[in-house]
Amino acid sequence: LTDAAKIGCVVYAAKSTEDRRGSIPDQLRECRAAIEYDATRERVGEYFDESFSAYSGDRGPGLAEAMRQVEELAAAGPVAELWTQHSDRLARGDGRSARHVVEIALWALKRGVVVRTLQDPDTFRDLLYAVVVGQRNHEDSRRRSLSVSAGHRRAVERGEHRGYCPDGYKFVLHLDGRAAVVKRLAIDEDREPVIRMIFRLALRGKQPGQITTALNKAGHLTPWIRGKPPVPWRVAQVCGVLRNPRYAGMATHKGEVLARGQWPAYITEAEHRRIIGRIGSNKPTKYPRVLEPYLLTNLGRCGHCGSPLYAMTGHERIDGTLLRRYVCASHARNYDPGRCSVRPISAGTIEGMFVASIATLLLDSAERPIHDDAATAGWTHSLERDAVLRAVQTGDDTQINAALHHLLASMSPDATVARQLAISHRAARQLAATRRLEIWAKTEQTGRTDSTRQETLALNRLLRSWFESVSVTVSDVHVDILAKRQPALGQPGSSEARITISLQDWARAAAPDGRAYRPWHTWRRAEILGALQGWADMHGRSPRYAEWRLPGGYHPSALTVRNTFGSWAKALLLAGLAPTFPRIVLRNRPWTNEDILLALRIWIDSNGRIPTTREWKHATHEHPAAETIRCRFGSWNKAIATARAT
Numbered sequence: 001l002t003d004a005a006k007i008g009c010v011v012y013a014a015k016s017t018e019d020r021r022g023s024i025p026d027q028l029r030e031c032r033a034a035i036e037y038d039a040t041r042e043r044v045g046e047y048f049d050e051s052f053s054a055y056s057g058d059r060g061p062g063l064a065e066a067m068r069q070v071e072e073l074a075a076a077g078p079v080a081e082l083w084t085q086h087s088d089r090l091a092r093g094d095g096r097s098a099r100h101v102v103e104i105a106l107w108a109l110k111r112g113v114v115v116r117t118l119q120d121p122d123t124f125r126d127l128l129y130a131v132v133v134g135q136r137n138h139e140d141s142r143r144r145s146l147s148v149s150a151g152h153r154r155a156v157e158r159g160e161h162r163g164y165c166p167d168g169y170k171f172v173l174h175l176d177g178r179a180a181v182v183k184r185l186a187i188d189e190d191r192e193p194v195i196r197m198i199f200r201l202a203l204r205g206k207q208p209g210q211i212t213t214a215l216n217k218a219g220h221l222t223p224w225i226r227g228k229p230p231v232p233w234r235v236a237q238v239c240g241v242l243r244n245p246r247y248a249g250m251a252t253h254k255g256e257v258l259a260r261g262q263w264p265a266y267i268t269e270a271e272h273r274r275i276i277g278r279i280g281s282n283k284p285t286k287y288p289r290v291l292e293p294y295l296l297t298n299l300g301r302c303g304h305c306g307s308p309l310y311a312m313t314g315h316e317r318i319d320g321t322l323l324r325r326y327v328c329a330s331h332a333r334n335y336d337p338g339r340c341s342v343r344p345i346s347a348g349t350i351e352g353m354f355v356a357s358i359a360t361l362l363l364d365s366a367e368r369p370i371h372d373d374a375a376t377a378g379w380t381h382s383l384e385r386d387a388v389l390r391a392v393q394t395g396d397d398t399q400i401n402a403a404l405h406h407l408l409a410s411m412s413p414d415a416t417v418a419r420q421l422a423i424s425h426r427a428a429r430q431l432a433a434t435r436r437l438e439i440w441a442k443t444e445q446t447g448r449t450d451s452t453r454q455e456t457l458a459l460n461r462l463l464r465s466w467f468e469s470v471s472v473t474v475s476d477v478h479v480d481i482l483a484k485r486q487p488a489l490g491q492p493g494s495s496e497a498r499i500t501i502s503l504q505d506w507a508r509a510a511a512p513d514g515r516a517y518r519p520w521h522t523w524r525r526a527e528i529l530g531a532l533q534g535w536a537d538m539h540g541r542s543p544r545y546a547e548w549r550l551p552g553g554y555h556p557s558a559l560t561v562r563n564t565f566g567s568w569a570k571a572l573l574l575a576g577l578a579p580t581f582p583r584i585v586l587r588n589r590p591w592t593n594e595d596i597l598l599a600l601r602i603w604i605d606s607n608g609r610i611p612t613t614r615e616w617k618h619a620t621h622e623h624p625a626a627e628t629i630r631c632r633f634g635s636w637n638k639a640i641a642t643a644r645a646t
């Protein structure tokens, strides 16, 4: 296109009050960018008005000039355009004291000018649009919020603080050079000790959980948040303080550090980086983990305190499976003395127990009329009834429906019969699903695949249609499951069913070879002594305390041994074994990288899984501390990957 054939564009920007925040350059820049993006357009003029209202007047000389130039362009060529950020830059009056938008639209129509606005492109499409005040108001509020955000950014670039007041600070008002009131952050003496304590502990290497516990033990509470009174601290809130760069005096806008803030800092920027380096920023991880489905999602409740049970997926084990656990919400989230003391429970065990007792939890005597002679005595249509019973036994939904349809057709519709029918239909479906659950539980034991994950989700939906909640209470000797059923047809309220499973019986049934991990097994004295002797027979020497630090499949933890017999040496003595002496650990043994990888491989081979950093927290003769490995290889996972690759 030659320059003559291009559409001529005149740009106009305006601001009502003195343009202190530099908004006119922004408007002009936006319009320029839009015009330059289109090869058929050409910018021929730029005008702006400052401190001329469009609400109480008709803007200033800038708009008059812009309109004159675009009129001339339109008279000369086929089309000319007036560009502006928003229609209210041109007019926002009511037609009496100031120009109405529709007046601009009429002017444009008469003179052959096209008005283009970036933020409300529909306004000048036809006259009706220009008239609709509601539309204009809506667009106006949107534009205002957009320019407020841009104003915030400019303020942050100047080192001012925008947004809510962080805990440990307060707003103080003062006048700036142009006699305008400015809000500034200052240290809040009342909250200062709390924030200082958080950072002091963090810089000493304490984890957020430990800091939270310490805060709550010291009686510190959170600040007032949006009218809500102070409560004990939670880990997420402590992490929020630790990750907030404003405490290091960094002015940020939408997560981006723009300038050095003009307020007193609690920590230095280097200290902030150190803390982030340890606890990590909460940016999404590069490789989001697949969410493991749980059978009792949105159903499970803690039997002790009534809080919901959270599903928590832990670290990956060597066989590729993930550690799945249920944990009481109060235990997981609260770090105050009043938190629920129930520890996380293995999801596999609880789900297995639930499926094993599903028949009892679902179908009680009131809901089993199909097997109950008294309830089915009124049924005279024995042929059809037998067909229903047969269909129920096959567990096929379509067969059951067909049989029920025949039965219904052959008898008079009677209220009680209809109810019985509904109940028996429900029972039949539930019986079929019980079988489905049992099959699912069996395949779960052999490992998860994508199809069993899908099945878990489907079964969870099914269970939620039957149960309101499933409370799980774990004690030393048994697990108590209390299932609350959804109200059934013809029943006014929900009903309950309870089942208690002995942990010893369960462990025996689940692990017949006695080698599987038995989480709640109560070790008797004779059993412990037998385990000690068995270990000594196998290894040719007495076990050391450190070697039994964690429980094995067939032996308890060293702590259990010590708690039962008073001391490790006493237990060995009673088992007829030679006492062991604490081994001297050479603290500064120089671990080469090869030695570390060898130690990792030996440990993985003999234990059949990856060690946790917690297990390797302290150095022993056999391996260095996890922190050493982390420093040497960059991260724990990198070291594990290297050890497994070689």
Ligand SMILES: [Zn+2]
Pocket (backbone or CB within 6 Å): 302, 303, 304, 305, 306, 307, 328, 329, 330, 331, 340, 341, 342
């Ligand atoms: Zn609880």
